[in-house]
Amino acid sequence: MEHTETLLAALLSPEREPRNQAQLSVELSISEATVKQRLGEIYKKFGNSFPQLVDQKGAGKLDILFIKLKQKYYPKLDPVFAPYPEEFRSLIEEKIRRFCGRQFVFETFEQFITENPHGYFTIVGDAGMGKSSIVAKYVWENQSPCYFNILVERRNRPELFLKSIRRQLIDRYQLPKSEDADLPTLLAQVAGKLTAGDRLVIAIDALDEVEQEPGVNLLHLPKNLPNNVYFLLTRRPYSSDKKQLLVDVPVKELDLRDKEYVDFNQDDIKEYIRYAIDTDPEYKDKLRNWIKTRSISETIFVDQVANKSQDNFMYLRYVLPAIAKGDYKDLSLTQLPDGLQEYYQNHWVRMEIDAKPGQLMEIVLYILLEIGTPIPCEMIAGIAKVDECDVKKILEKKWVEYLKKQNVEGEICYTIYHASFLDFLKDKREMDSKRRNFREVNQRIAEYLEEGIV
Structure with a gap:
C-alpha cells in the first residue's frame, strides 16, 4: 500500500x-x-x-x-475532428500497416517534450530508414496535425503546407476569423486554448523535399514558439552549411545513423523480418517455404537478411515480397542483393533495361520521372504512342512495387513511390551521356501536350 x-x-x-x-x-x-x-x-x-x-x-x-x-x-478519447487530413489518409495507413519497433525514437521525443517548454525535434536518416513511417505512426496514435512533403507529387511547397495546417488547426480548436492567419498567429491562438498538461505537436515529414527559395526557414517555420508547442520533423542528412532551420527555441536532432542507435536499428529490422515470416498473412507461408527449401533456420534467415538490409526498411519492403513471389527462387541466402541500391540495380538488370534500351518498360519509367506528378495510364499511353493495355501491363506487373497508385478526381493515377527510387532513376539519367532516351521521352511529352492544346 x-x-x-x-x-x-x-x-x-x-x-x-x-x-x-x-x-x-x-x-x-x-x-x-x-x-x-x-x-x-x-x-x-x-x-x-x-x-x-x-x-x-x-x-x-x-x-x-x-x-x-x-x-x-492513458486513454485516448475519440476526437471530434478528423484524426488526420484526408489528403494523407492512404499514405498513413500504408506506412503503419507493417510498422515495427522504433520505440527508442518515440521515447527520446517524449523525453524532449518533458524537459523543454517548447521546441523542434528532428529525426535524421537516409532514404528508407523509416522516417515517414515513424511520423505516420506518431500521427496515427496521437491524432497530431501533420504534413507530408512529397516531391514526386509536387506536394512540397510552403503555401500548400500552410493551407493544410491552417485548416487542421481551425477544425481542431475552433479558431474564429483565422482563414488568412499566418503560422505564428495560429500557434499563438492554439496555445491560448491549451489547458494544463495539454500540448500541440505538429508533425512534418521530409523537409529535404521542400521546394522554396533559399535564405529563410524551411516552410517558413517560426523562430519562436509559444509554450507547449512542439514540432516533430524528419529529413535526410545535409551539410551544415545548407541548414535551413534557424530558431531561438530548444532543438534536438536524433540521427538514426549514429553509433548509439546501431543496436536499436538492428533490433527493429529483425522485428520487421520476424513479423513477415511469422505473422504477415500475405507473405509468411511463402517466405517460410523459401527458408525450408534451403534448409536454413529462421534465425539465420533473420540475421542475414537484416545484415544485407544495411538498416534500411525500404530494402525489406522490396526484397521480402520479391522472395515470396519467387523472384529469387534460384538464389541462396548469401546471393541476395546487399543494400537498397544493389537491389534496384539487380532489378534493373533483370528487366534488361541496359541490354535492350528504348523498350516500353524504360519509356514508362522515364515518363513518370519527367512528368513528376500523378498521371493516368491513358496519358502515359498517349505520350508513349502505344496501346493503353500495354502500358497497364507494365504498370501493374513490371513496376507495380515501385509505383504509388491513387485516385485523383475519380481517375486512377500513378507516381514513383519512394524518393530513393527516384534518386536511382535520376542517377541513371546522369550516367546516360547522350541522354538519347530522355530526349526522346521529353519530345513525346511536348508533342502530346501540344496536341492537347490544339
Missing part, C-alpha cells in the same frame, strides 16, 4: 508532471531517504515491463516511468 501511495503521489500531481523526491517528502510527511527507498522498490517492480528503468543510471527514472505508464494506459 505504501508503494501505491507513493507512486500515485509522484505521478498524479496538479502540474501533470512527476513530483521530485523533495516534493514527495513534504506531500507524504516522510523523509527523503524513505521516498528514495520506496521509489527504488517501485522501479524494481516495473523493471520487467520497462527495461529502460534498469538501464537508466542516476536521475530520470521517474520521468521514464511516467512516460511509459502514460503511453500504455
Whole structure:
C-alpha cells in the first residue's frame, strides 16, 4: 500500500508532471531517504515491463516511468475532428500497416517534450530508414496535425503546407476569423486554448523535399514558439552549411545513423523480418517455404537478411515480397542483393533495361520521372504512342512495387513511390551521356501536350 501511495503521489500531481523526491517528502510527511527507498522498490517492480528503468543510471527514472505508464494506459478519447487530413489518409495507413519497433525514437521525443517548454525535434536518416513511417505512426496514435512533403507529387511547397495546417488547426480548436492567419498567429491562438498538461505537436515529414527559395526557414517555420508547442520533423542528412532551420527555441536532432542507435536499428529490422515470416498473412507461408527449401533456420534467415538490409526498411519492403513471389527462387541466402541500391540495380538488370534500351518498360519509367506528378495510364499511353493495355501491363506487373497508385478526381493515377527510387532513376539519367532516351521521352511529352492544346 505504501508503494501505491507513493507512486500515485509522484505521478498524479496538479502540474501533470512527476513530483521530485523533495516534493514527495513534504506531500507524504516522510523523509527523503524513505521516498528514495520506496521509489527504488517501485522501479524494481516495473523493471520487467520497462527495461529502460534498469538501464537508466542516476536521475530520470521517474520521468521514464511516467512516460511509459502514460503511453500504455492513458486513454485516448475519440476526437471530434478528423484524426488526420484526408489528403494523407492512404499514405498513413500504408506506412503503419507493417510498422515495427522504433520505440527508442518515440521515447527520446517524449523525453524532449518533458524537459523543454517548447521546441523542434528532428529525426535524421537516409532514404528508407523509416522516417515517414515513424511520423505516420506518431500521427496515427496521437491524432497530431501533420504534413507530408512529397516531391514526386509536387506536394512540397510552403503555401500548400500552410493551407493544410491552417485548416487542421481551425477544425481542431475552433479558431474564429483565422482563414488568412499566418503560422505564428495560429500557434499563438492554439496555445491560448491549451489547458494544463495539454500540448500541440505538429508533425512534418521530409523537409529535404521542400521546394522554396533559399535564405529563410524551411516552410517558413517560426523562430519562436509559444509554450507547449512542439514540432516533430524528419529529413535526410545535409551539410551544415545548407541548414535551413534557424530558431531561438530548444532543438534536438536524433540521427538514426549514429553509433548509439546501431543496436536499436538492428533490433527493429529483425522485428520487421520476424513479423513477415511469422505473422504477415500475405507473405509468411511463402517466405517460410523459401527458408525450408534451403534448409536454413529462421534465425539465420533473420540475421542475414537484416545484415544485407544495411538498416534500411525500404530494402525489406522490396526484397521480402520479391522472395515470396519467387523472384529469387534460384538464389541462396548469401546471393541476395546487399543494400537498397544493389537491389534496384539487380532489378534493373533483370528487366534488361541496359541490354535492350528504348523498350516500353524504360519509356514508362522515364515518363513518370519527367512528368513528376500523378498521371493516368491513358496519358502515359498517349505520350508513349502505344496501346493503353500495354502500358497497364507494365504498370501493374513490371513496376507495380515501385509505383504509388491513387485516385485523383475519380481517375486512377500513378507516381514513383519512394524518393530513393527516384534518386536511382535520376542517377541513371546522369550516367546516360547522350541522354538519347530522355530526349526522346521529353519530345513525346511536348508533342502530346501540344496536341492537347490544339
